[in-house]
Amino acid sequence: MKQALENPNLISLAAGFTDTPSLPVRKVQQAVDNLLGDPPQTEVLQYGTNAGRPGLRKALADRLSFADHCPEPRDPEEVLVTNGSQQALFLALSTLCDPGDIVLVESPTYFVFLENARALGLEVRSLPDTDDPEQLFQQTVTLLEDLQAKGTMARVKALYLVSYFSNPSSASRSEAEKEALAKALASCHCYPSILEDAAYRDLYYQKPWPARSILSLEAFAAFPCLYLGTTTKPFATGLKIGALHCPHQEWREKILHLKGNEDFGTANFAQAILEEVLTKGAYEDQVRKLRSLYQEKANILHHALKEVGLAKDGWHWKQPEGGLYLWLQGPSGFDASPDSPFFQKAIEEGVLFVPGSLCMASDHRKQNTVRLSFGSTSRENLKVGARRFAKAWQRLT
Amino acid sequence: MKQALENPNLISLAAGFTDTPSLPVRKVQQAVDNLLGDPPQTEVLQYGTNAGRPGLRKALADRLSFADHCPEPRDPEEVLVTNGSQQALFLALSTLCDPGDIVLVESPTYFVFLENARALGLEVRSLPDTDDPEQLFQQTVTLLEDLQAKGTMARVKALYLVSYFSNPSSASRSEAEKEALAKALASCHCYPSILEDAAYRDLYYQKPWPARSILSLEAFAAFPCLYLGTTTKPFATGLKIGALHCPHQEWREKILHLKGNEDFGTANFAQAILEEVLTKGAYEDQVRKLRSLYQEKANILHHALKEVGLAKDGWHWKQPEGGLYLWLQGPSGFDASPDSPFFQKAIEEGVLFVPGSLCMASDHRKQNTVRLSFGSTSRENLKVGARRFAKAWQRLT
Numbered sequence: 175m176k177q178a179l180e181n182p183n184l185i186s187l188a189a190g191f192t193d194t195p196s197l198p199v200r201k202v203q204q205a206v207d208n209l210l211g212d213p214p215q216t217e218v219l220q221y222g223t224n225a226g227r228p229g230l231r232k233a234l235a236d237r238l239s240f241a242d243h244c245p246e247p248r249d250p251e252e253v254l255v256t257n258g259s260q261q262a263l264f265l266a267l268s269t270l271c272d273p274g275d276i277v278l279v280e281s282p283t284y285f286v287f288l289e290n291a292r293a294l295g296l297e298v299r300s301l302p303d304t305d306d307p308e309q310l311f312q313q314t315v316t317l318l319e320d321l322q323a324k325g326t327m328a329r330v331k332a333l334y335l336v337s338y339f340s341n342p343s344s345a346s347r348s349e350a351e352k353e354a355l356a357k358a359l360a361s362c363h364c365y366p367s368i369l370e371d372a373a374y375r376d377l378y379y380q381k382p383w384p385a386r387s388i389l390s391l392e393a394f395a396a397f398p399c400l401y402l403g404t405t406t407k408p409f410a411t412g413l414k415i416g417a418l419h420c421p422h423q424e425w426r427e428k429i430l431h432l433k434g435n436e437d438f439g440t441a442n443f444a445q446a447i448l449e450e451v452l453t454k455g456a457y458e459d460q461v462r463k464l465r466s467l468y469q470e471k472a473n474i475l476h477h478a479l480k481e482v483g484l485a486k487d488g489w490h491w492k493q494p495e496g497g498l499y500l501w502l503q504g505p506s507g508f509d510a511s512p513d514s515p516f517f518q519k520a521i522e523e524g525v526l527f528v529p530g531s532l533c534m535a536s537d538h539r540k541q542n543t544v545r546l547s548f549g550s551t552s553r554e555n556l557k558v559g560a561r562r563f564a565k566a567w568q569r570l571t
Numbered sequence: 572m573k574q575a576l577e578n579p580n581l582i583s584l585a586a587g588f589t590d591t592p593s594l595p596v597r598k599v600q601q602a603v604d605n606l607l608g609d610p611p612q613t614e615v616l617q618y619g620t621n622a623g624r625p626g627l628r629k630a631l632a633d634r635l636s637f638a639d640h641c642p643e644p645r646d647p648e649e650v651l652v653t654n655g656s657q658q659a660l661f662l663a664l665s666t667l668c669d670p671g672d673i674v675l676v677e678s679p680t681y682f683v684f685l686e687n688a689r690a691l692g693l694e695v696r697s698l699p700d701t702d703d704p705e706q707l708f709q710q711t712v713t714l715l716e717d718l719q720a721k722g723t724m725a726r727v728k729a730l731y732l733v734s735y736f737s738n739p740s741s742a743s744r745s746e747a748e749k750e751a752l753a754k755a756l757a758s759c760h761c762y763p764s765i766l767e768d769a770a771y772r773d774l775y776y777q778k779p780w781p782a783r784s785i786l787s788l789e790a791f792a793a794f795p796c797l798y799l800g801t802t803t804k805p806f807a808t809g810l811k812i813g814a815l816h817c818p819h820q821e822w823r824e825k826i827l828h829l830k831g832n833e834d835f836g837t838a839n840f841a842q843a844i845l846e847e848v849l850t851k852g853a854y855e856d857q858v859r860k861l862r863s864l865y866q867e868k869a870n871i872l873h874h875a876l877k878e879v880g881l882a883k884d885g886w887h888w889k890q891p892e893g894g895l896y897l898w899l900q901g902p903s904g905f906d907a908s909p910d911s912p913f914f915q916k917a918i919e920e921g922v923l924f925v926p927g928s929l930c931m932a933s934d935h936r937k938q939n940t941v942r943l944s945f946g947s948t949s950r951e952n953l954k955v956g957a958r959r960f961a962k963a964w965q966r967l968t
Contacts, residue, residue, distance in 0.1 A: 194617050203604070203608070210596050214596040216591055216592065216594050218809055219599060220594060220809050221811075260833070261834040412839035414836075414837070414838035432690075435661055436654075437654040437657050437811070440811070442808075444838050444841060
């Protein structure tokens, strides 16, 4: 296995990287020239503040106002700039939870969140795996009643949603689904903090996902809410600028305090570059370009999987409408977990994927699922990767 | 007081910022052109790794080898790139200590370290305030025996040294002093991790401080050691690239794991800029320029303080030989703490300073001390600031 992993021709459909050739080289160079050319804005090379550049915070607040069709612009004070949305997640969780606390997640969910929860000693419980609002409400109430019966409901500190072109499932949540969750919680008098991770919201292919964020939904008015955005995937991963929007002042101040201890604020220069491209239009140009690029890549992978005949063997998937991932479900009872013969055979065939079970909490692990990424893989390798994946499957059956 | 703090003419001799006009605008622009010009190194805008860019880690390892006159070059694997040395400190402390553990610090020490220790629920004990190696040995043994007698020596997890042109004292440690500490610990069978913060080592004025780092001293061979460097103060604070050198594999892996949870690695683009300037000589050009600049500023402040006659009123200080700070000791019994009439009068006069007591643990607070910074203050304002400081003093006496 180790040898197979070191195969230089291994095609990775596992990495969460973005497409390298389309990174915005000229746009960043131009932004740097604007900042450092004559007369230079020398202060961009000086320390910034812990919360982030006011101009960047305003630009990010405005983007969210626009996406959510807010009648009033959102307050830039709610926005804190972070080292990618990863740091935002870490800060948010660290300020909320003590070891032994419970967090509720979707199934599947972002696997790094599960890892962070584990590192913090948290218990993770899975929300019902359904997109029907009524069932979501009922089954969430059942889950909460179960926690209530066990006397652990007071330990539920957070609910985490990846609700726009999710990593890993590429699914999005309707407003009705989000509201069903809020109502289920409220009906059980359970008011945890709600974290909405919108890392892929900008990366829709044809049209924005129509649901507004939790910050704009009345149903969440009684909950401490936090919305996570990032400019890494839609612009440049190497600049690593994320942001959190947290209208809840007390929570936000705790996060800011912890960020002060951790690093005193995100690199001012990278922030200034983002502020420049966001306010001058280069960001929007770039994300438009990426939307068609990733749509094309998603389609290539989708068609390649169809061509190799997986569908008639009982595999299911939905063609993504945004994001960087394609989520596969194998036949019921099939095992694609890291220790499975299938995973091993795939590596022998020269293709790597993320076993979907890694994206699920221990109470709800479906071993027959697979996450395929198409962000960084070339068009040709997406086709070859799909063929290798199918070959590994055929060798098993 | 609030009103006085909002005085737009307030001169701050408190901020830890660097000199803005001398920030390396052209050098950064040139580095970005080298990276993104034709043909561009597009990967610098992609995610990097958690540990940092191999080329940057090598450049930083080589700098330390050179500074320490190492017979063999240090291993770049020991180096992890961080978001400024602040993150390195946070990661190092978080991986070492549980609430209730004890850390040993100099008196005075970097006040942010004290804040981090407080946030982590640690107990802070002050090392003896002497630069005589023999006394340092004896008094450290006494301190450890005291902890032993109280049954708390096993909780001593870290010793923190700011040993090159210290923030706040501008003092440096000789090899004999460092060795005295190591011997005192060893003689009491106490083997905490040693953190050496060398943030200002590059910012010597005339010649490098001659002591090698703890990583090169035989006396520390039995201790887990970590050395903190940064490129922020000597190059550009806005790029926020720090590094830790940790030969202790187990500790380093813990730090790397925690960094993975926190942010997945420091922004690759900022790292690439530092790698470029370090390997092409622009970094060394910049730091040379800063050495004379800060020497000039230190001298201006030193002479301004002499001129206003503080010395004959019982104030003492040493002229700095590196770094960004001047450390004042007022007459014995004098109070310059944040709640003192003197602090208030200084603000009324229009000058802000850091009360030295904020840089000391609660077991060893000398209220008559003051930290003055000259990094970001203009030459003219250094003189005016000194006069205002003296006026506040005269109004009291």
